[in-house]
Amino acid sequence: MSLGIPEKITALLFDLDGVLTSTAVLHRKAWRQTFENMGQQFSEQDYLTYVDGKPRYDGVRSFLASRGLTPPEPEIRRIGDEKNDVVNKIIDEEGITPYPGSVRYLRAAREASFPIGVVTSSANATKVLKAGNLTEFVDALVDGNVITDQHLHGKPAPDSFLEGARRLGVAPEHAAVFEDALSGVKAGHDGGFGHVVGVDRGNQAEALKTNGADVVVNELDELLS
Numbered sequence: 515m516s517l518g519i520p521e522k523i524t525a526l527l528f529d530l531d532g533v534l535t536s537t538a539v540l541h542r543k544a545w546r547q548t549f550e551n552m553g554q555q556f557s558e559q560d561y562l563t564y565v566d567g568k569p570r571y572d573g574v575r576s577f578l579a580s581r582g583l584t585p586p587e588p589e590i591r592r593i594g595d596e597k598n599d600v601v602n603k604i605i606d607e608e609g610i611t612p613y614p615g616s617v618r619y620l621r622a623a624r625e626a627s628f629p630i631g632v633v634t635s636s637a638n639a640t641k642v643l644k645a646g647n648l649t650e651f652v653d654a655l656v657d658g659n660v661i662t663d664q665h666l667h668g669k670p671a672p673d674s675f676l677e678g679a680r681r682l683g684v685a686p687e688h689a690a691v692f693e694d695a696l697s698g699v700k701a702g703h704d705g706g707f708g709h710v711v712g713v714d715r716g717n718q719a720e721a722l723k724t725n726g727a728d729v730v731v732n733e734l735d736e737l738l739s
């Protein structure tokens with residue numbers, strides 16, 4: 515079976531929330547609840563533009579800055595931590611649903627012996643992968659905890675994907691990045707990755723391309739043939 519990627523690609527790096535699992539929607543809900551508690555309107559577009567794909571506190575900073583607000587660091591952290599409690603509650607209530615097309619793609623990648631990395635800004639990745647029964651597919655994980663511990667710059671900086679490629683022992687030009695966030699495709703593009711697949715879960719195919727996606731799909735298994 516063909517994975518629908520260029521021949522030079524020998525390893526795959528997947529974002530988690532919104533690419534493998536439908537958790538981007540849960541994050542968006544939790545962010546909205548948290549910001550609305552502060553009296554700030556928070557639209558789907560706000561999520562996609564300011565928060566999606568970025569590490570937790572970067573998301574808080576970026577959205578509030580868009581409203582002309584620059585609270586001190588402890589307040590940024592308090593807001594981010596409040597949102598983390600909310601998203602964990604939502605995850606526990608609603609459960610984790612992997613996208614069937616993504617599971618099909620991961621199985622095909624496994625059968626074709628491609629090393630697989632998951633590169634996510636979320637510090638909740640281990641829990642989400644486990645609840646989604648996806649742990650068996652992951653050879654290397656770079657998550658929000660690794661980003662913090664190693665002082666990496668979060669997406670849109672390419673650092674977390676570069677660390678994923680390093681952990682799989684592959685040069686970026688031989689790795690493909692799969693991303694649903696604008697910050698994520700930009701990271702893949704700016705990191706010099708060999709192929710960047712944008713996954714459009716909403717209505718942002720054009721924006722994914724402008725920010726660095728080489729191709730855009732709605733479901734990963736569209737690439738299989």
Ligand SMILES: O=P(O)(O)OC[C@H]1O[C@@H](O)[C@H](O)[C@@H](O)[C@@H]1O
Nearest residue numbers: 531541566567570635636637638
């Ligand atoms: O707060 P967490 O779980 O560490 O996640 C940080 C970010 O992780 C990203 O994967 C999500 O796209 C964002 O919505 C989320 O805010």
